[in-house]
Amino acid sequence: MKKILIGIYILVTLGIIFLLIQLNPKEKKDLVAIEAGEKLYMQMCSSCHGNSGLGEGAKQGTALNNQQFLSTVSNQDLIHYVKYGREGTIMPDYKFLSDEQLNQLVAFMRDWQTEKIHFDAPETISGDIDNGEKVYGLYCLSCHGVDGVGKKKMGTALSNPQYLKYTTDQQIWISTAYGRDKTRMSASLEGLEGVRQLSKDEITDVISFIRSFEKK
Known part of the structure; x- marks a missing residue:
């Protein structure tokens, strides 16, 4: 009986060792990608987005190390944002980076994510553009500017072609409705702890107005 138990123990131990050997290459690969991405980030992104990604850089870039933001964007979204930049803003494009470098940069940013937050948003965003313009003028214009052109150190340029191309209506709705912790965007x-207290329909109207910038 004792020999049987010892045999089972040895088999279980060998099985665990085998699994660890199989898992280690992936873990090492991810760690290597994150470390490479950190080097790229510090070289090209930290001056605007800050060493910690909280938007504390000298040029006041968007806060990327933000759980609300990271919960609503895919890795492909992040690649698009980096690769194509934002025309007419201080965010340049990085088309010269290889696919491997882009994936490394995204791996580093994704490593900031500590939780996955679920947000409710309408499946279809179709509101009253005219009312959206009125609500925007009352609550959004002071930071995001006339026609959504943005204001330095205040609000993102919402009418930017790249922003509108690579950001879905639902993502804009969620950012507007739920805000982003530790930023100016409450x-x-x-019902939430914010100053504006807009209804779901009013937010939908605002998003429809923002989306209308594409046609101008």
């Missing part, structure tokens, strides 16, 4: 949805 929640707007009624």
